[in-house]
Amino acid sequence: MSEHMTPEEFRAHGKRVVDWIADYLTRVESYPVRSPSRPGEVRAALPGHPPEHGEPFDAVLADLEHTILPGVTHWQHPSFFAYFPCSSSGPGILGDLLSAGLGVQGMVWATSPACTELETVVVDWLAELLGLPTGFRTDSAGGGVIQDSASSASLVALLAALHRASGGKIATEGITGRYTVYVSSQTHSSLEKAGRIVGIGSNNVRVVEADPDTLAMDPAQLRALIGADVAAGAVPAMVCATVGTTSTTAIDPVAALGEVCREYGAWLHVDAAYAGVAAVCPELRWINEGVHEYADSYVTNPHKWLLTNFDCTVLWLADREPMIDALAILPEYLRNSATESGEVIDYRDWQVPLGRRFRALKLWSVLRWYGAEGLRAHIRRGVALAAEFADLVRADADFALLEHHPLGLVCFRPRWPGLSDADAGAATMAVLERLNDSGELYLSHTKVRGEVWLRLAIGGPATERGHVLDALAAIRRFTRAVRDGRS
Incomplete structure (x- = not known):
């Protein structure tokens, strides 16, 4: 066996891999949705030591089929309804393959101009498709960047917010004084993690009460909490408004929260990781209310509902300067004439790591294959199926429906007459485990006002x-x- 795979060998094995993926997508429905593997089972089936001598690629494919595949939970299964969709597609897979084949490391413009400039095009395209502010375009003071996840995007936004709130001192002097971030009880946990990472601590990630009915952040409570913190000497750095919470897809009142941010000079970050792509449909663009007027940063995940395989998150900023000032470091080995000219974007200054993949290729492939029309059809189909499911649950006296379901997620629970809340929750979890153990489908759950609810998220392409x-x-x-x- 040769030391390196030759182009001819790559061609032969590559065709087999593409065929294997195509066959997998064809037969994925035949597998149990959630892997039945027990902890340690896959590891035990693999050798304990690396091979001394190279092995044929046939052996890799054989082990993939017989050892790895049984331990895979099938996110592309048409009955995968847990969490949120992580929807892949043919164009996205091929775009990822092209990215891997080119092997680009796009840390600065000079290391591959096309990697940077294609990214500026596709993030501008997507901003237009979603009806986002023109100030988010890369030919304005703002701009967009593809990150690996909304967690990373929110961390970058927080760094920018802290830099602005400190008058530019955070990058050089570190955190001196108390800076606060405001979330609701429904905000994604990544915001608290971001607070820990930047060094303000979990205690300064302040939790605002949510409306008991809508589960949206309460602007009056936000104003009161910020006011009390300011009186105690804190500097409010950021408020995170969520458009489509992970738990129930609750939607915070962005405009009202933006007014509070403007009053206190706080950065408004809008987390629309799941729901944001729905705005590709004009009739769903109401989810952008308040974004144009108030958002300093905005994030959404094409890798959830927009047919672009993981990982692909887009972060936009109304003003990119605080982010770049907070993150830019230019060692000698990265200096080049293009960077020195100031005429190019170096995306290394828009993210935490230095290195970056050519992610724009897969988003570009998806946008070109489906077009706006195809993307809208996909979103509309998911919304329609969720609405039909909700109607059927509402009509069934054995189930309760959480009425907020404007997009592709429906929250519901069995009714358990005569049971205490604790026993009802345990019974609902027993239903969930039996469902997921069956392999027929995969659901996840949440808690709302102390009650256990089942979540059914629709959006997979199959x-x-x-x-x-x-x-x-x-x-x-x-x-x-x-x-x-139980009876």
């Missing part, structure tokens, strides 16, 4: 109406089984 109806039939069947077992 999910059809029949899969949704089959899911409801299975939910009813396992609910009856748990109820009969």
Whole structure:
């Protein structure tokens, strides 16, 4: 066997890999949605030591089929309804393959001009498709950048917010004094993690009460909490408004929160990781209310609902200067004439790591293959299926429906007459475990006002109406089984 795979060998094995992926996507419905593997099972099936001599690629594919695949939870399965969709597509996969083949490290413009400039084009395209502010375009004071995840994007936004709030001192002097960040009880946990990473600590990530009915952040409570913190000597650095919370897709009142931010000089970050891409449909663009007037930064994930395989998150800023000032470091080995000219974007200054993949290729491939029309059709189909599922649950006296379901997520729970809240929660979790253990579908859960609710998220490209109806039939069947077992 040669030391390196030759182009001819790569061509032969590459065709087999593409065929394997195509076959996998064709047969994915035949697998249990959630892997039945037990902890340590995959590891135990693999050798304990690396091979001394190279092995043929046939052996890799054989182990993939017989050892790895049984330990895979199938996110592309049409009955995967847990968490949020992490939807892949043919164009996205091929774009990722092209990125891997080119092997670009796009840390600065000079290391591959096309890597940078294609990214500026696709983030501007996406901003236009979603009806976002023109100030988010890269030919303005703001701009967009592709990150690996919304967690990283929110961390970058927080660094920029702290830099601005400190008058530019954070980057050079570190944190001196108390800076605060404001979230609601429904905000993604990545904001608290960002607070820990930047060094302000979890205690300064302040939790604002959410409206008990809508689960949206309460602007009056935000104003009161910031006012009290300012009186105690704190500097309010950032407020995170969420458009489509992870738990229930609750939507914070961005405009009202923006007014409070403007009053106190705080940065408004809008986390629309799941829901933001829905704005590709004009009738759903109401989710952008307040963004144009108040948002300092905005994040959404094409890798959730927009057919672009993980990882692909887009972060936009209304003014990129605080971010670049907070993150830019230019060692001698990165100096080059293009950077010195000031005429190019160096995306290394827009993220935490130095290195970066050519992620724009897969988003570009998806946008070109589907076009605006195809993307809108995909989103609309998910919304319509979720609405139909919600209607069926609402009409069933054995279930309760959480009425806020404007997009592709529906939250619901079985009714357990006569049971305490604790026992009802335990019974609902028993239904969830039986459903997921069955392999027929995969759901996740949340807690709302102390009650356990099941979450069914629709948005996978292979999910059809029949899969949704089959899911409801299975939910009813396992609910009856748990109820009969308790009686």
